[in-house]
Amino acid sequence: MISDVPVDITREDAREAAVRELATSIYPKESWWDRFLEGVRDWLxxxxxxxxxxxxxxxxxxxxxxxxxxxxxxxxxxxxxxxxxxTGGGAGELLGGRARTAAEHRAVAEAHAAAGRWSEAIRERLRAIARTLEDRALLERLPGRTADELAAEAGRMLPGAAAALAEGARLFDDVTYGDLPGTAEGYRRMADLDDLVLQARPALSGAPG
Structure with a gap:
C-alpha cells in the first residue's frame, strides 16, 4: 500500500496545493478592518x-x-x-486667487445663480460679503481666513448681523466641505445677508449695548 503514495511531488507542487487549500471557503478571509471592528465590539x-x-x-x-x-x-x-x-486657491478658499472687488464677486455670483449653479453662487456671494467688510475697514485683509472666522470677527463688529453671519458661514461650509448641494433658497439667504452687511452699522467701542 505504501507504493501507492506518490513520492515525486515537488516543492512548487506543494506550494500550489497549499494556496488552493487556503483559498477554499473553509478558510474565510478577514480584513484588518473587520478584525478592528470585532475588537471594538468585544471591548464595548x-x-x-x-x-x-x-x-x-x-x-x-x-x-x-x-x-x-x-x-x-x-x-x-x-x-x-x-x-x-x-486646498489653497481652490473652491473652498474664502478669498484666494485673483483679487476681485465686491462688485465683481457679486456679478460672478449672479452669473452662477442664473445658470443654476447654486453652490458656486453661494460661495461667490459670501466672498462679496468678505470683500465688503474689508473695504469698509471692519476687517483687515487676512489671507487664509475661513468662513467661520469671518463670521466670528465680523459678528463682533456688526452684532446686529452676527446670527445671520454665522448662518451664512454654515451654509458656505455645507456646500463647500459638507458635500451638500446648494439651493436657490440658500442663495437667496446669502444675498439677503449681503444686503444686511451693506446696511449694518458697526458697534462703537465703549458704546452702550
Whole structure:
C-alpha cells in the first residue's frame, strides 16, 4: 500500500496545493478592518457587561464616552482645518486667487445663480460679503481666513448681523466641505445677508449695548 503514495511531488507542487487549500471557503478571509471592528465590539460588550454589575457603572461609561468625544472632536476639527489648508486657491478658499472687488464677486455670483449653479453662487456671494467688510475697514485683509472666522470677527463688529453671519458661514461650509448641494433658497439667504452687511452699522467701542 505504501507504493501507492506518490513520492515525486515537488516543492512548487506543494506550494500550489497549499494556496488552493487556503483559498477554499473553509478558510474565510478577514480584513484588518473587520478584525478592528470585532475588537471594538468585544471591548464595548465587555465594558457593558462589567458596568451592569457595578453600582455607578453606567455613569462611568457615559463619562468615558464624553472624554473620548472631548478628545476626538478637536482632532477632527484640526484635521478639517488641515484639509482646508491643503486646498489653497481652490473652491473652498474664502478669498484666494485673483483679487476681485465686491462688485465683481457679486456679478460672478449672479452669473452662477442664473445658470443654476447654486453652490458656486453661494460661495461667490459670501466672498462679496468678505470683500465688503474689508473695504469698509471692519476687517483687515487676512489671507487664509475661513468662513467661520469671518463670521466670528465680523459678528463682533456688526452684532446686529452676527446670527445671520454665522448662518451664512454654515451654509458656505455645507456646500463647500459638507458635500451638500446648494439651493436657490440658500442663495437667496446669502444675498439677503449681503444686503444686511451693506446696511449694518458697526458697534462703537465703549458704546452702550
Amino acid at each position: 460588550s465587555d465594558l457593558i457587561d462589567s458596568a451592569s454589575g457595578v453600582p455607578g457603572g453606567w455613569f462611568s461609561i457615559i463619562l468615558l464616552v464624553l472624554v473620548i468625544l472631548g478628545v476626538a472632536l478637536p482632532v477632527l476639527s484640526m484635521a478639517r482645518r488641515a484639509s482646508r489648508a491643503r
